[in-house]
Amino acid sequence: MEDDSMNATVCRAVIIDDETWIREGLSEHINWELLGIELVQVFQDGLEAIRYMEEHPVDILLSDIRMPNMTGLELVARLRELEKESRLLSNTKVIFLSGYGDFKYAQEALRLGAVDYLLKPSDVEEIEVALQKAKMLCTNEAAAPDKSTQDQKVAEEPSSYLIKKALQMMSARFTEDLHLNQIADELFVTSNYLSRLFRQETGKSFSDYLSQLRIEKACELLGSSNLKIYQIGESVGYPNPRYFSEWFQKQKGMSPGDYRSKHA
Missing domain, CATH: 3.40.50.2300 (Response regulator)
Known part of the structure; x- marks a missing residue:
């Protein structure tokens, strides 16, 4: 002391x-x-x-x-x-x-x-x-x-904290059928407020960020695991095999099978 x-x-x-x-x-x-x-x-x-x-x-x-x-x-x-x-x-x-x-x-x-x-x-x-x-x-x-600068920084801190918690929740639960309103409810804020704040803080929409988490995990599993493609889809939140394949094709420009052949 x-x-x-x-x-x-x-x-x-x-x-x-x-x-x-x-x-x-x-x-x-x-x-x-x-x-x-x-x-x-x-x-x-x-x-x-x-x-x-x-x-x-x-x-x-x-x-x-x-x-x-x-x-x-x-x-x-x-x-x-x-x-x-x-x-x-x-x-x-x-x-x-x-x-x-x-x-x-x-x-x-x-x-x-x-x-x-x-x-x-x-x-x-x-x-x-x-x-x-x-x-x-x-x-x-x-x-x-400058007082205005201080007030601005104080106002920014809670926003950053809220998004930090939202990102932690998404990282832990992106394999679930996860929606913005669920996260907003658990953080005691409105969906519109969280959506606006999320884009301001991360530069991405909630759905785009969630897709990014899922595609990264899907690519990792396709390249390193022996799981069947439908199982990988289920593990990243897409239990419908056809939807998973269409979504993956849109994200990566190739089918899950082609990606596995190229990166396995």
Whole structure:
């Protein structure tokens, strides 16, 4: 721990978690020095943390969700109020680390402008990636502290997070009969909103991105497995053999059989 007289270019971070072993693990195993982040305090609940942060501006907050006295969501909502009232000069970057997979928590985290929402147990590398992202945002704002630029970046973060979760769900479930409205329902947003956001963030439509995932897997299986062509179609979400063949022909300019002959 360091005192409060920090170099302005170094991001200051705090950890909040009611479990001692997690606080100690995060403190000791994350390479804070290499990340260029100064860990200034650790707290066991949100109430302790907010009292400190009202007097000591913090750049990055790594927090649990469910804690006694004040939850992580309540804490960040209070921080945003203080920032809006200009009682805090910093725009704290928030990373939630929670054991609760209910996306309702993540939805509220998005509304509060969280940089990331990680589920326990998360490995050190995953946490460090999120911290690096938060540090980059802090550094960018320090280099161009125009308020309109800051507001734009804060607005962009939840969008990026939402699409990140959509892509994770698609990667895990592209073999299913998957549709945009299913993903939208599970992310608590409308289909139209997700569709527009998806194209903005990825440059592709939902259906085009899904086709890309499926064609890559189909090509891999055609070249490396002994599965029959209809089985490969089923494994990438196309149980109708004729439809799979027509779709593959359209995507690759050749039939599945020809592709296998050429690449097996």
